Amino acid sequence: MKAPALLLAGSLLLSAAAATHQPTAEAGTSGAAAATPVLSVDSTLETFHDSSTNPCPPDRLNIDGPVRAFEDQNHLIHLITAIPIGSAYQWTGSVAAFTANPRTAVLDCTPVMVSYDESDPVTPDEIELFDQKTFLEGLYFKSPTIYGYGHEDYYATRLDPIPSGCDDSTDPDDHGNACWYSAVAVWKAQVSGSHLTFGKVGTPPNHIAIYPRVQYPGNENTPENGWVGYGAPSNLIRGRNAGTLDGYTYMFVYTSAGDDPAQQPLGVCLFRSNDPTNRTSWRGWNGDTANPQFTQVMGNPYEVSTNTGCKVVAPTMFKQPVRSVVYHKPSGYFIAFYRAADGVRYSTSTDLVNWNASKLLVAGDINVTNYQSVVDFDGGDFGDDNFDRLYDNGRSYLFLRHQLAGGHSSLVRQKLSVDNYPADTPSVG
Numbered sequence: 001m002k003a004p005a006l007l008l009a010g011s012l013l014l015s016a017a018a019a020t021h022q023p024t025a026e027a028g029t030s031g032a033a034a035a036t037p038v039l040s041v042d043s044t045l046e047t048f049h050d051s052s053t054n055p056c057p058p059d060r061l062n063i064d065g066p067v068r069a070f071e072d073q074n075h076l077i078h079l080i081t082a083i084p085i086g087s088a089y090q091w092t093g094s095v096a097a098f099t100a101n102p103r104t105a106v107l108d109c110t111p112v113m114v115s116y117d118e119s120d121p122v123t124p125d126e127i128e129l130f131d132q133k134t135f136l137e138g139l140y141f142k143s144p145t146i147y148g149y150g151h152e153d154y155y156a157t158r159l160d161p162i163p164s165g166c167d168d169s170t171d172p173d174d175h176g177n178a179c180w181y182s183a184v185a186v187w188k189a190q191v192s193g194s195h196l197t198f199g200k201v202g203t204p205p206n207h208i209a210i211y212p213r214v215q216y217p218g219n220e221n222t223p224e225n226g227w228v229g230y231g232a233p234s235n236l237i238r239g240r241n242a243g244t245l246d247g248y249t250y251m252f253v254y255t256s257a258g259d260d261p262a263q264q265p266l267g268v269c270l271f272r273s274n275d276p277t278n279r280t281s282w283r284g285w286n287g288d289t290a291n292p293q294f295t296q297v298m299g300n301p302y303e304v305s306t307n308t309g310c311k312v313v314a315p316t317m318f319k320q321p322v323r324s325v326v327y328h329k330p331s332g333y334f335i336a337f338y339r340a341a342d343g344v345r346y347s348t349s350t351d352l353v354n355w356n357a358s359k360l361l362v363a364g365d366i367n368v369t370n371y372q373s374v375v376d377f378d379g380g381d382f383g384d385d386n387f388d389r390l391y392d393n394g395r396s397y398l399f400l401r402h403q404l405a406g407g408h409s410s411l412v413r414q415k416l417s418v419d420n421y422p423a424d425t426p427s428v429g
Contacts, residue, residue, distance in 0.1 A: 060408070063409045215305070
Protein backbone atom coordinates (compact mmCIF):
# COMPACT_ATOMS: atom_id res chain seq x y z
CA MET A 1 0.00 0.00 0.00
CA LYS A 2 1.31 3.39 -0.93
CA ALA A 3 1.00 6.16 1.61
CA PRO A 4 1.37 9.91 1.14
CA ALA A 5 3.32 10.22 4.36
CA LEU A 6 4.62 8.10 7.22
CA LEU A 7 6.43 8.68 10.46
CA LEU A 8 9.90 7.22 10.89
CA ALA A 9 12.76 7.18 13.42
CA GLY A 10 13.52 10.45 15.12
CA SER A 11 9.95 11.66 14.52
CA LEU A 12 10.93 12.64 11.00
CA LEU A 13 8.18 12.75 8.44
CA LEU A 14 8.89 10.83 5.25
CA SER A 15 6.86 11.98 2.30
CA ALA A 16 6.06 9.43 -0.35
CA ALA A 17 4.33 11.93 -2.54
CA ALA A 18 6.25 13.65 -5.28
CA ALA A 19 6.27 17.41 -5.71
CA THR A 20 3.61 18.60 -8.12
CA HIS A 21 5.48 21.33 -9.97
CA GLN A 22 6.05 20.83 -13.68
CA PRO A 23 9.57 19.73 -14.60
CA THR A 24 11.83 22.33 -16.13
CA ALA A 25 15.33 21.74 -17.36
CA GLU A 26 18.35 22.42 -15.17
CA ALA A 27 20.59 22.70 -18.23
CA GLY A 28 18.64 22.83 -21.44
CA THR A 29 15.55 20.68 -21.90
CA SER A 30 15.47 16.93 -21.53
CA GLY A 31 13.73 16.84 -24.90
CA ALA A 32 11.43 13.79 -24.67
CA ALA A 33 7.70 13.89 -25.37
CA ALA A 34 6.96 11.06 -22.92
CA ALA A 35 5.81 11.95 -19.42
CA THR A 36 8.54 11.89 -16.80
CA PRO A 37 8.19 9.01 -14.32
CA VAL A 38 6.48 9.87 -11.04
CA LEU A 39 7.81 7.81 -8.13
CA SER A 40 6.56 6.91 -4.68
CA VAL A 41 7.66 4.62 -1.86
CA ASP A 42 5.56 2.09 0.02
CA SER A 43 4.51 2.80 3.60
CA THR A 44 6.23 -0.36 4.88
CA LEU A 45 9.75 0.29 6.11
CA GLU A 46 11.80 -2.92 6.18
CA THR A 47 14.97 -3.30 8.23
CA PHE A 48 17.41 -5.22 6.07
CA HIS A 49 20.35 -5.00 8.50
CA ASP A 50 20.98 -3.64 11.99
CA SER A 51 24.59 -3.23 13.14
CA SER A 52 23.58 -3.22 16.80
CA THR A 53 22.80 -6.94 16.57
CA ASN A 54 26.56 -7.47 16.02
CA PRO A 55 26.13 -10.24 13.44
CA CYS A 56 29.83 -10.54 12.51
CA PRO A 57 32.10 -9.78 15.49
CA PRO A 58 34.49 -8.12 15.94
CA ASP A 59 33.48 -5.80 13.07
CA ARG A 60 30.35 -3.75 13.69
CA LEU A 61 29.14 -3.81 10.10
CA ASN A 62 28.08 -0.21 10.47
CA ILE A 63 26.86 0.92 7.04
CA ASP A 64 29.14 3.56 5.48
CA GLY A 65 28.19 3.61 1.81
CA PRO A 66 25.41 2.80 -0.64
CA VAL A 67 24.59 -0.84 -1.37
CA ARG A 68 25.48 -2.17 -4.82
CA ALA A 69 24.29 -5.38 -6.47
CA PHE A 70 25.36 -7.64 -9.29
CA GLU A 71 24.31 -11.08 -10.51
CA ASP A 72 27.13 -13.50 -11.29
CA GLN A 73 27.45 -16.16 -13.99
CA ASN A 74 25.78 -18.70 -11.69
CA HIS A 75 22.74 -16.42 -11.21
CA LEU A 76 23.67 -15.68 -7.61
CA ILE A 77 22.98 -12.10 -6.51
CA HIS A 78 25.62 -10.29 -4.46
CA LEU A 79 24.66 -7.15 -2.50
CA ILE A 80 27.75 -5.32 -1.24
CA THR A 81 28.33 -2.35 1.07
CA ALA A 82 31.26 -0.67 2.82
CA ILE A 83 31.85 -0.13 6.53
CA PRO A 84 33.84 2.70 8.21
CA ILE A 85 37.14 0.83 8.54
CA GLY A 86 37.44 0.52 4.76
CA SER A 87 36.23 -3.06 4.45
CA ALA A 88 33.28 -4.35 2.44
CA TYR A 89 30.78 -7.09 3.19
CA GLN A 90 28.15 -8.86 1.13
CA TRP A 91 24.83 -10.65 1.26
CA THR A 92 24.15 -13.39 -1.28
CA GLY A 93 21.03 -15.15 -2.45
CA SER A 94 18.28 -15.50 -5.03
CA VAL A 95 15.66 -12.97 -6.03
CA ALA A 96 13.26 -14.63 -3.60
CA ALA A 97 15.82 -14.46 -0.79
CA PHE A 98 16.39 -10.74 -1.31
CA THR A 99 12.73 -9.79 -1.70
CA ALA A 100 11.46 -11.76 1.31
CA ASN A 101 10.55 -9.75 4.40
CA PRO A 102 12.47 -10.44 6.52
CA ARG A 103 15.11 -11.16 3.90
CA THR A 104 16.65 -14.61 3.77
CA ALA A 105 19.69 -13.55 1.76
CA VAL A 106 22.79 -14.67 3.67
CA LEU A 107 25.28 -12.28 5.22
CA ASP A 108 28.87 -13.37 4.58
CA CYS A 109 30.84 -12.59 7.75
CA THR A 110 34.19 -12.73 5.96
CA PRO A 111 34.90 -9.34 4.37
CA VAL A 112 35.10 -9.34 0.58
CA MET A 113 37.48 -6.37 0.63
CA VAL A 114 39.97 -5.04 3.18
CA SER A 115 41.54 -1.78 2.04
CA TYR A 116 43.09 -0.43 5.23
CA ASP A 117 44.99 -1.78 8.21
CA GLU A 118 44.60 0.53 11.20
CA SER A 119 47.64 -1.06 12.87
CA ASP A 120 49.88 -0.06 9.94
CA PRO A 121 51.18 3.50 10.47
CA VAL A 122 50.26 6.00 7.78
CA THR A 123 53.15 7.83 6.14
CA PRO A 124 53.12 11.00 4.02
CA ASP A 125 54.41 9.16 0.94
CA GLU A 126 51.06 7.37 0.72
CA ILE A 127 49.63 10.59 -0.67
CA GLU A 128 51.22 9.88 -4.04
CA LEU A 129 50.26 6.19 -3.97
CA PHE A 130 46.52 6.77 -3.46
CA ASP A 131 46.54 3.65 -1.33
CA GLN A 132 44.61 4.38 1.82
CA LYS A 133 41.13 3.56 3.02
CA THR A 134 38.79 2.77 0.10
CA PHE A 135 35.01 2.44 0.16
CA LEU A 136 33.53 0.17 -2.51
CA GLU A 137 30.71 2.11 -4.20
CA GLY A 138 30.35 0.99 -7.83
CA LEU A 139 30.29 -2.44 -9.50
CA TYR A 140 30.82 -3.71 -13.04
CA PHE A 141 30.53 -7.42 -13.81
CA LYS A 142 32.13 -9.05 -16.83
CA SER A 143 32.11 -12.79 -16.29
CA PRO A 144 33.90 -14.17 -14.41
CA THR A 145 35.30 -10.92 -12.94
CA ILE A 146 33.61 -8.28 -10.82
CA TYR A 147 35.22 -4.82 -10.86
CA GLY A 148 34.71 -2.55 -7.87
CA TYR A 149 35.00 1.24 -8.12
CA GLY A 150 35.73 2.84 -4.78
CA HIS A 151 36.13 6.17 -3.02
CA GLU A 152 39.79 6.23 -1.88
CA ASP A 153 40.80 8.89 0.60
CA TYR A 154 43.94 10.10 2.31
CA TYR A 155 43.59 11.85 5.66
CA ALA A 156 46.61 13.55 7.18
CA THR A 157 44.72 13.11 10.47
CA ARG A 158 45.75 9.43 10.31
CA LEU A 159 49.40 10.46 10.74
CA ASP A 160 50.94 10.13 14.19
CA PRO A 161 51.31 12.78 15.44
CA ILE A 162 48.52 14.65 13.67
CA PRO A 163 50.01 17.59 11.77
CA SER A 164 49.33 21.10 12.91
CA GLY A 165 46.27 22.55 11.22
CA CYS A 166 44.58 19.19 10.67
CA ASP A 167 41.43 18.49 12.68
CA ASP A 168 40.89 14.99 14.06
CA SER A 169 37.43 16.00 15.36
CA THR A 170 38.31 15.19 18.97
CA ASP A 171 38.77 18.78 20.11
CA PRO A 172 35.54 20.83 19.87
CA ASP A 173 37.58 24.02 19.80
CA ASP A 174 39.70 22.88 16.87
CA HIS A 175 38.26 23.96 13.53
CA GLY A 176 41.26 23.04 11.44
CA ASN A 177 41.25 21.51 8.00
CA ALA A 178 40.22 17.96 7.27
CA CYS A 179 43.43 17.43 5.25
CA TRP A 180 41.45 15.16 2.93
CA TYR A 181 42.52 14.05 -0.57
CA SER A 182 40.43 11.65 -2.70
CA ALA A 183 40.44 9.61 -5.89
CA VAL A 184 38.40 6.84 -7.52
CA ALA A 185 40.18 3.49 -7.24
CA VAL A 186 39.47 0.19 -9.01
CA TRP A 187 39.59 -3.25 -7.42
CA LYS A 188 38.53 -6.62 -8.82
CA ALA A 189 37.65 -10.18 -7.79
CA GLN A 190 37.31 -13.45 -9.63
CA VAL A 191 33.91 -15.10 -9.14
CA SER A 192 34.32 -18.83 -8.59
CA GLY A 193 31.94 -19.36 -5.68
CA SER A 194 29.76 -17.30 -3.39
CA HIS A 195 32.61 -15.60 -1.53
CA LEU A 196 34.63 -12.82 -3.18
CA THR A 197 38.11 -11.49 -2.48
CA PHE A 198 38.81 -8.09 -4.00
CA GLY A 199 42.32 -6.87 -4.77
CA LYS A 200 43.63 -3.77 -6.56
CA VAL A 201 43.74 -3.94 -10.35
CA GLY A 202 47.33 -2.68 -10.38
CA THR A 203 50.26 -1.74 -8.19
CA PRO A 204 49.54 1.67 -6.57
CA PRO A 205 49.14 4.24 -7.94
CA ASN A 206 48.24 2.29 -11.09
CA HIS A 207 44.88 1.24 -9.73
CA ILE A 208 43.21 4.66 -10.00
CA ALA A 209 40.57 5.44 -12.63
CA ILE A 210 40.01 9.12 -11.78
CA TYR A 211 42.85 11.00 -10.09
CA PRO A 212 42.55 14.39 -8.35
CA ARG A 213 42.92 17.48 -10.51
CA VAL A 214 45.99 18.66 -8.61
CA GLN A 215 48.73 17.31 -6.39
CA TYR A 216 48.04 17.40 -2.67
CA PRO A 217 48.23 21.15 -1.91
CA GLY A 218 49.59 20.80 1.62
CA ASN A 219 47.70 20.60 4.88
CA GLU A 220 47.25 24.35 5.17
CA ASN A 221 45.51 24.53 1.78
CA THR A 222 42.91 21.83 2.31
CA PRO A 223 39.33 22.83 3.15
CA GLU A 224 37.63 22.76 6.51
CA ASN A 225 34.87 20.62 5.00
CA GLY A 226 35.21 18.24 2.09
CA TRP A 227 38.08 16.91 0.05
CA VAL A 228 40.50 17.83 -2.67
CA GLY A 229 39.92 15.48 -5.61
CA TYR A 230 37.07 13.23 -6.74
CA GLY A 231 35.12 10.51 -5.01
CA ALA A 232 31.72 9.08 -4.02
CA PRO A 233 31.16 7.32 -7.38
CA SER A 234 27.63 6.40 -8.38
CA ASN A 235 26.67 2.98 -9.64
CA LEU A 236 27.77 2.26 -13.20
CA ILE A 237 25.01 2.55 -15.78
CA ARG A 238 24.72 1.66 -19.45
CA GLY A 239 24.14 4.59 -21.77
CA ARG A 240 21.39 4.90 -24.35
CA ASN A 241 20.68 6.98 -27.42
CA ALA A 242 16.95 7.33 -28.10
CA GLY A 243 16.40 4.16 -26.08
CA THR A 244 19.07 2.10 -27.82
CA LEU A 245 22.20 1.05 -25.94
CA ASP A 246 25.07 3.28 -27.05
CA GLY A 247 27.92 0.92 -26.13
CA TYR A 248 29.24 3.07 -23.26
CA THR A 249 29.09 2.88 -19.48
CA TYR A 250 28.63 6.03 -17.39
CA MET A 251 29.46 7.01 -13.83
CA PHE A 252 28.99 10.17 -11.77
CA VAL A 253 31.71 11.26 -9.35
CA TYR A 254 31.53 14.03 -6.78
CA THR A 255 33.96 16.88 -6.44
CA SER A 256 33.71 18.33 -2.94
CA ALA A 257 34.51 21.80 -1.63
CA GLY A 258 38.22 21.09 -1.71
CA ASP A 259 39.44 22.76 -4.87
CA ASP A 260 39.73 26.19 -6.46
CA PRO A 261 36.14 27.07 -7.51
CA ALA A 262 37.50 28.91 -10.53
CA GLN A 263 39.16 25.70 -11.71
CA GLN A 264 36.92 23.01 -10.25
CA PRO A 265 33.47 23.97 -8.92
CA LEU A 266 31.65 21.78 -6.42
CA GLY A 267 29.25 19.23 -7.89
CA VAL A 268 29.04 15.99 -9.85
CA CYS A 269 31.02 15.22 -12.98
CA LEU A 270 29.94 12.63 -15.54
CA PHE A 271 32.50 10.17 -16.90
CA ARG A 272 32.13 7.65 -19.72
CA SER A 273 34.00 4.45 -20.58
CA ASN A 274 33.93 2.09 -23.54
CA ASP A 275 35.46 -0.61 -21.33
CA PRO A 276 35.10 -0.35 -17.54
CA THR A 277 37.51 -3.27 -17.12
CA ASN A 278 40.21 -0.79 -18.21
CA ARG A 279 40.74 1.85 -15.53
CA THR A 280 42.34 4.26 -18.04
CA SER A 281 39.31 4.28 -20.35
CA TRP A 282 37.27 6.92 -18.50
CA ARG A 283 36.67 10.32 -20.12
CA GLY A 284 34.85 13.30 -18.61
CA TRP A 285 32.00 15.28 -20.15
CA ASN A 286 33.03 18.49 -21.93
CA GLY A 287 30.13 20.63 -20.68
CA ASP A 288 28.22 20.79 -23.98
CA THR A 289 24.54 20.08 -23.27
CA ALA A 290 23.48 20.18 -26.93
CA ASN A 291 26.18 17.90 -28.34
CA PRO A 292 27.82 16.14 -25.39
CA GLN A 293 31.37 14.93 -25.90
CA PHE A 294 33.60 13.01 -23.49
CA THR A 295 37.24 13.97 -23.82
CA GLN A 296 38.56 14.90 -20.36
CA VAL A 297 41.32 12.62 -19.05
CA MET A 298 41.88 12.87 -15.30
CA GLY A 299 45.46 11.63 -15.10
CA ASN A 300 47.90 11.25 -12.23
CA PRO A 301 48.77 14.82 -11.12
CA TYR A 302 52.19 13.62 -9.96
CA GLU A 303 52.92 12.77 -13.59
CA VAL A 304 50.99 15.48 -15.49
CA SER A 305 51.21 18.14 -12.75
CA THR A 306 47.69 19.55 -13.18
CA ASN A 307 44.49 18.34 -14.84
CA THR A 308 41.84 20.57 -16.33
CA GLY A 309 38.81 20.59 -14.03
CA CYS A 310 35.86 18.45 -15.10
CA LYS A 311 32.52 20.04 -15.96
CA VAL A 312 29.83 19.67 -13.32
CA VAL A 313 26.34 18.51 -14.26
CA ALA A 314 23.24 20.43 -13.11
CA PRO A 315 25.26 22.35 -10.49
CA THR A 316 22.37 24.21 -8.88
CA MET A 317 20.61 20.89 -8.21
CA PHE A 318 23.30 18.26 -7.60
CA LYS A 319 25.10 19.78 -4.62
CA GLN A 320 25.60 16.34 -3.07
CA PRO A 321 26.73 13.09 -4.70
CA VAL A 322 24.43 11.36 -7.15
CA ARG A 323 24.40 8.00 -5.43
CA SER A 324 22.17 5.96 -7.72
CA VAL A 325 20.96 6.07 -11.34
CA VAL A 326 18.55 3.69 -13.07
CA TYR A 327 16.94 3.59 -16.50
CA HIS A 328 13.16 3.36 -16.94
CA LYS A 329 12.56 1.92 -20.40
CA PRO A 330 8.81 2.63 -20.84
CA SER A 331 9.38 6.38 -20.45
CA GLY A 332 12.89 6.54 -21.89
CA TYR A 333 14.23 8.39 -18.85
CA PHE A 334 17.19 7.92 -16.59
CA ILE A 335 16.35 8.58 -12.94
CA ALA A 336 19.00 9.94 -10.57
CA PHE A 337 18.70 9.85 -6.77
CA TYR A 338 20.54 12.20 -4.45
CA ARG A 339 20.26 13.73 -0.99
CA ALA A 340 19.30 17.38 -0.57
CA ALA A 341 18.62 19.48 2.52
CA ASP A 342 15.01 18.27 2.71
CA GLY A 343 15.60 14.59 2.00
CA VAL A 344 15.99 12.17 -0.90
CA ARG A 345 15.15 13.68 -4.27
CA TYR A 346 15.04 12.28 -7.77
CA SER A 347 15.47 13.87 -11.17
CA THR A 348 14.93 12.60 -14.72
CA SER A 349 16.91 12.90 -17.94
CA THR A 350 17.06 11.34 -21.39
CA ASP A 351 20.77 11.97 -21.93
CA LEU A 352 22.43 12.13 -18.46
CA VAL A 353 23.53 15.76 -18.91
CA ASN A 354 20.22 17.68 -19.14
CA TRP A 355 18.17 17.07 -15.99
CA ASN A 356 14.60 18.03 -15.12
CA ALA A 357 13.70 19.75 -11.87
CA SER A 358 13.85 17.31 -8.98
CA LYS A 359 10.99 15.96 -6.89
CA LEU A 360 11.00 14.98 -3.24
CA LEU A 361 10.74 11.24 -2.63
CA VAL A 362 11.56 10.81 1.08
CA ALA A 363 11.76 13.70 3.53
CA GLY A 364 14.20 13.76 6.43
CA ASP A 365 17.67 14.79 7.50
CA ILE A 366 20.95 13.00 6.91
CA ASN A 367 20.30 10.62 9.82
CA VAL A 368 17.53 8.86 7.90
CA THR A 369 18.20 9.63 4.23
CA ASN A 370 21.88 8.92 3.66
CA TYR A 371 23.48 6.59 1.10
CA GLN A 372 20.38 6.24 -1.06
CA SER A 373 20.51 3.40 -3.57
CA VAL A 374 17.91 1.80 -5.84
CA VAL A 375 17.96 -1.90 -6.72
CA ASP A 376 15.28 -3.67 -8.78
CA PHE A 377 15.78 -7.37 -8.19
CA ASP A 378 13.99 -8.24 -11.43
CA GLY A 379 17.27 -7.33 -13.13
CA GLY A 380 20.35 -9.45 -13.65
CA ASP A 381 19.25 -11.89 -16.34
CA PHE A 382 18.88 -9.53 -19.29
CA GLY A 383 22.30 -7.99 -19.75
CA ASP A 384 21.78 -5.75 -16.72
CA ASP A 385 24.09 -7.72 -14.44
CA ASN A 386 24.68 -4.52 -12.47
CA PHE A 387 20.97 -3.80 -11.90
CA ASP A 388 20.73 -0.49 -13.78
CA ARG A 389 17.07 -0.87 -14.85
CA LEU A 390 13.81 -0.02 -13.05
CA TYR A 391 11.05 -2.50 -13.97
CA ASP A 392 8.46 -1.79 -11.24
CA ASN A 393 7.02 -5.27 -10.71
CA GLY A 394 7.04 -5.11 -6.92
CA ARG A 395 10.72 -5.97 -6.52
CA SER A 396 12.17 -2.45 -6.74
CA TYR A 397 13.62 -0.99 -3.52
CA LEU A 398 15.04 2.26 -2.24
CA PHE A 399 17.76 1.47 0.33
CA LEU A 400 18.79 4.04 2.95
CA ARG A 401 21.01 4.16 6.01
CA HIS A 402 19.44 5.12 9.34
CA GLN A 403 21.76 6.36 12.05
CA LEU A 404 21.06 4.71 15.41
CA ALA A 405 22.07 5.42 19.00
CA GLY A 406 25.49 4.36 20.20
CA GLY A 407 27.15 4.86 16.83
CA HIS A 408 25.21 2.04 15.20
CA SER A 409 23.25 2.13 11.96
CA SER A 410 20.60 0.16 10.15
CA LEU A 411 20.09 -0.50 6.46
CA VAL A 412 16.43 0.01 5.67
CA ARG A 413 14.43 -0.22 2.47
CA GLN A 414 11.06 0.64 1.01
CA LYS A 415 9.46 -0.65 -2.15
CA LEU A 416 9.66 1.86 -4.97
CA SER A 417 6.95 2.33 -7.59
CA VAL A 418 6.42 4.25 -10.82
CA ASP A 419 2.91 5.65 -10.45
CA ASN A 420 2.16 6.88 -13.95
CA TYR A 421 3.36 3.92 -16.06
CA PRO A 422 2.41 0.24 -16.16
CA ALA A 423 4.96 -2.27 -14.93
CA ASP A 424 7.73 -3.12 -17.36
CA THR A 425 8.32 -6.75 -18.36
CA PRO A 426 11.99 -7.59 -17.79
CA SER A 427 13.77 -7.78 -21.12
CA VAL A 428 17.09 -7.35 -22.88
CA GLY A 429 18.26 -3.79 -23.54
